[in-house]
Amino acid sequence: MDFDLTKDEIAFRDEVRQFLDDNLKQKTDNEFGVSFDADWNKKVREKRWVGFGWPKEVGGGGGTIMEQVILKEEMATRKAPALGTCFMGLAWVGPSIIEYGTEEQKKRFIPDILDGKYQWCTGYSEPNYGSDLASLQCKGVLEGDEYVVNGQKIWTSLAPFAAWMILLVRTDFDTQSKHEGITCLLVDMKTPGIEVRPIENMAGGRFFAEVFFTDVRVPVENRLGKEGQGWAVTVSALANERSSIAEVSALQRRLESLITTARQATRHGKPLLEDPGIRRQIARFEARIEAMRLNGMRYLTKQIKGEPLSSETSVNKLHRANLEVDMAEFAVEFLGNAGLHMRGSDDAVEGGKWIFNSLSWPDVVIGGGTPNIQRNIIAERILGLPKD
Ligand SMILES: Cc1cc2nc3c(=O)[nH]c(=O)nc-3n(C[C@H](O)[C@H](O)[C@H](O)COP(=O)(O)OP(=O)(O)OC[C@H]3O[C@@H](n4cnc5c(N)ncnc54)[C@H](O)[C@@H]3O)c2cc1C
Incomplete structure (x- = not known):
């Protein structure tokens, strides 16, 4: 392993340090950098440091792995607020859209994630299927150019505040393996038929919820990846979740x-x-x-x-x-x-x-x-x- 910085990397580190000297007015109010300082977010966005590792074509910064490490370390050392405010969007929804999304989906969702316009939530777990996620039963039936979704999700973090959900449904109940027949949909939380019931945790927070779907109609253009490819989308998203955590x-x-x-x-x-x-x-x-x-x-x-x-x-x-x-x-x-x-x-x-x-x-x-x-x-x- 050789972690000595190259000349370019030292120049980048100095640029970050200078930026922090000039712009860091308010340190983050908690150790995990969660902060919703709009002014800060605008400035780091202009530097393309939100989604810094994402390709430039989609609006990311195209930063190399080492540059990403330098940026994160400098930010952490100075207790700077997080780079971006759309937590799940930046951590795993965005990377999944970049990998599996259509050009239209990238254009529609990636800029909003980078700008932190709204929050995403993740509809994977169901009352009987958490660790055994691949056995999920929430049903999606293709009718014309829409999927009709019926079923329930649970422990959906941020659901009470989120504008969009990355959702897993079963579109085929007759497969050899439980990992097949799962499809990933991007769902507008304002769609009729969605009911969000917040759950209070024992610390008094109300950040997650049960989410019920009754005849919820999702346009087919909001499918992420092919029909039945949902498990592959999830595996890549979860690897991102674990690395971001x-x-x-x-x-x-x-x-x-x-x-x-x-x-x-x-x-x-x-x-x-x-x-x-x-x-x-x-x-x-x-x-x-x-x-x-x-x-x-x-x-x-x-x-x-x-x-x-x-x-x-x-x-x-x-x-x-x-x-x-x-x-x-x-x-x-x-x-x-x-x-x-x-x-x-x-x-x-x-x-x-x-x-x-x-x-x-x-x-x-x-x-x-x-x-x-x-x-x-x-x-x-x-x-x-x-x-x-
Ligand atoms: C704070 C919080 C936030 C969450 N946010 C989200 C979210 O945003 N979206 C979402 O979809 N889900 C979310 N979840 C749900 C979470 O992913 C599930 O709770 C988790 O996967 C476990 O599933 P389960 O609760 O059904 O427990 P179970 O799967 O029933 O597990 C119960 C116990 O059995 C053990 N166990 C199960 N299977 C095995 C096995 N094969 N080998 C050994 N031990 C096993 C588990 O380790 C656990 O101890 C969240 C949960 C929490 C607590």
């Missing part, structure tokens, strides 16, 4: 935030950070993040050689989930009673963010595939162990 820089920010909390909180008049037990645990987190970073370097080497990533992204997804949960629980534990106050309470430490993160563990642990499923993928596809 596995961000080491976000974890480094969260660890910094944990250290700040431990420095500010006191016991017997002394900062908790002086406690050897707390320092030891923080050092363990640091070592785990470093292991993840080095693992990420291995994938990076693969990508630089032009090899696509697939199952490897499950390794960091698994690590990140464990780390996030462990860090949040650790903070709640060392803060004691004070750590249990939720946001809204005058006594909440840092707005109750640690207890909120701790109770929101399913977001990162279950969303995008459970730890058991990631372990199955690693065992079968990376370690070559027999199928379960």
Whole structure:
């Protein structure tokens, strides 16, 4: 591995640093860079740093893998807000449209995703089919030039706010393998027959929902890929989801935030950070993040050689989930009673963010595939162990 930057890459890094010096006024309000600063988004969009790795022909930045790494690292180091606001659009819907979409679909959706005009949601999971996604039953029947959709989805993140959904339906119930007969549709959430029922999670958030479809008519031109090709579209989208979820820089920010909390909180008049037990645990987190970073370097080497990533992204997804949960629980534990106050309470430490993160563990642990499923993928596809 040779990660020395070339002359051009150093010039690019300096350009990013200069941009940050000139434009970064407001640091992100959380470690994961989620922020909806329209002015910032407009400026990074003008630089083509939103969708920076996407081809220039569709409006992306055409950045090389190394340039993407430089951009992300510089942004993370300075705690800059996210590059773009359309979370699912940028992470997996856009890449799927670029890979499988028609020219019309690219023209219609990609600019809006880059501009962050609205949110997308993802209609994959159903009440009985989550890990076993390929067995999904939501039905799509082609009638003339429209698919008529009937069925239900669940745990659909952002559905209460999203304008569009990437949806999987079964268009053929008579196939040899369950992976066949699945079709991917892009659905306008305002279409008659769609009912969104928000679900409140145990941290009090109402970000996901059950979504019901009754005779929902989707034009055939909104099909992504061919009929029956939905599984291939999903596999590529999920690999993108797992790689986008596995961000080491976000974890480094969260660890910094944990250290700040431990420095500010006191016991017997002394900062908790002086406690050897707390320092030891923080050092363990640091070592785990470093292991993840080095693992990420291995994938990076693969990508630089032009090899696509697939199952490897499950390794960091698994690590990140464990780390996030462990860090949040650790903070709640060392803060004691004070750590249990939720946001809204005058006594909440840092707005109750640690207890909120701790109770929101399913977001990162279950969303995008459970730890058991990631372990199955690693065992079968990376370690070559027999199928379960
Ligand atoms: C916060 C959050 C956000 C989500 N967002 C979305 C979204 O936007 N869109 C969407 O479509 N879905 C979303 N989901 C759903 C998520 O993808 C599913 O919950 C997940 O895939 C697990 O499916 P399930 O809930 O049906 O559990 P099940 O599949 O029933 O699993 C139950 C348990 O059995 C284990 N298990 C299942 N099969 C195996 C196996 N073969 N080997 C070993 N263990 C196994 C699982 O690991 C788990 O512990 C979200 C979920 C959460 C919690």
